[in-house]
Amino acid sequence: MKASRKVLVMLAAGASLTAMAPAFADGWDYEREYGHRHHHEAGVVYSAPVYYGPPQVVYAPPPVYYGPPQVVYAPAPVYYGPPQAVYSQPAPARVYASSPNAGNVGGAIAGAVIGSRFGQGDGRLAATAIGAVLGSMIGGGM
Numbered sequence: 001m002k003a004s005r006k007v008l009v010m011l012a013a014g015a016s017l018t019a020m021a022p023a024f025a026d027g028w029d030y031e032r033e034y035g036h037r038h039h040h041e042a043g044v045v046y047s048a049p050v051y052y053g054p055p056q057v058v059y060a061p062p063p064v065y066y067g068p069p070q071v072v073y074a075p076a077p078v079y080y081g082p083p084q085a086v087y088s089q090p091a092p093a094r095v096y097a098s099s100p101n102a103g104n105v106g107g108a109i110a111g112a113v114i115g116s117r118f119g120q121g122d123g124r125l126a127a128t129a130i131g132a133v134l135g136s137m138i139g140g141g142m
Contacts, residue, residue, distance in 0.1 A: 107139015108132045 099105075115131020116124060 101140075103139040103141070104136045105139070108136035110139070111135020 109132075111131035111134050112128050113131075114135070115127040115129070117127075118124070119127040
């Protein structure tokens with residue numbers, strides 16, 4: 001079965017090459033003048049090469065773009081003279097806590113201690129939590 005397929009493929013390839021054989025024939029372009037100038041005299045064909053001149057290169061002018069006008073100012077003139085005396089005191093430096101959250105933490109601790117003094121049982125736990133929150137809010141504002 002495989003041998004008959006190979007033979008069939010070989011026959012098909014041979015037939016297609018045989019059908020294309022006229023396309024491979026030389027001299028078919030003499031009558032159409034592909035690349036040559038021909039002179040026919042009494043059945044004799046003379047072929048002369050074709051010469052082309054140098055290619056001509058044409059450059060288009062570059063495009064011109066017009067934008068908004070640009071205004072350029074000259075720098076101000078510089079005059080050198082004696083320095084002016086300026087008498088002023090530096091602004092006092094602000095005093096910051098050691099940590100940005102120190103006020104919040106300190107207020108929360110103080111509020112929890114104060115809130116734990118009020119109430120009994122679960123009320124004391126609620127008073128401690130409310131005191132911590134209020135102390136943190138007040139301490140953060142300082």
